[in-house]
Amino acid sequence: MNKKSFWKFRKVIIAFIALTIALTFPSEKVFGQTSWTAPKSANNLKNPYKNDKASLQKGKTLYKQYCAICHGEKGKGDGMAGMSLKPRPANLTKEAFFKQTDGAVFWKLTEGKPPMAAYKTVLTKEQRWQLVSYIKSLRK
Numbered sequence: 110m111n112k113k114s115f116w117k118f119r120k121v122i123i124a125f126i127a128l129t130i131a132l133t134f135p136s137e138k139v140f141g142q143t144s145w146t147a148p149k150s151a152n153n154l155k156n157p158y159k160n161d162k163a164s165l166q167k168g169k170t171l172y173k174q175y176c177a178i179c180h181g182e183k184g185k186g187d188g189m190a191g192m193s194l195k196p197r198p199a200n201l202t203k204e205a206f207f208k209q210t211d212g213a214v215f216w217k218l219t220e221g222k223p224p225m226a227a228y229k230t231v232l233t234k235e236q237r238w239q240l241v242s243y244i245k246s247l248r249k
């Protein structure tokens with residue numbers, strides 16, 4: 110291709126490169142965050158331990174053991190292991206998080222989404238609900 114026709118096709122080439130980049134890197138890789146939504150059916154799951162003080166306490170212990178390393182001691186998404194992750198671990202003290210149903214949160218920690226693991230087989234149903242209760246209480 111000679112120099113003249115290169116400039117002629119410059120716009121086409123730039124558009125092609127931009128499109129390739131856009132398709133290769135999903136927005137979460139570029140912006141470091143996603144909107145992870147649970148399926149609607151998850152909203153029907155009811156927390157059997159809601160407002161139960163003892164399970165809240167158990168949830169706290171589990172959180173410190175399994176989750177704080179990424180989500181941070183206070184749930185702000187600032188845990189040591191989460192610093193270099195993309196997307197970054199979610200801030201569990203945010204309004205938008207709190208507004209989700211317990212069922213949606215339960216579904217998320219059951220199914221996981223890389224880099225976050227699925228806790229379906231690691232934690233019992235009861236433990237996952239205890240965690241839901243606890244992390245929903247982190248918003249101050």
Ligand code: HEC
Pocket residue numbers: 142143144145172175176177178179180190191194195196197198199200205206209214217218222223224225226228240244
């Ligand atoms: C390896 C680091 C890591 C660990 C450990 C981890 N998470 Fe996550 N978590 C993430 C990341 C990263 C996201 C964001 C995923 C996304 O948005 O694509 C996330 C997202 C979430 C969300 C969704 C937040 C929202 O806004 O809807 C919940 C709920 C959650 N984590 C709970 C937990 C709980 C409970 C534990 C412990 C059992 C845990 N996580 C352990 C990395 C981690």
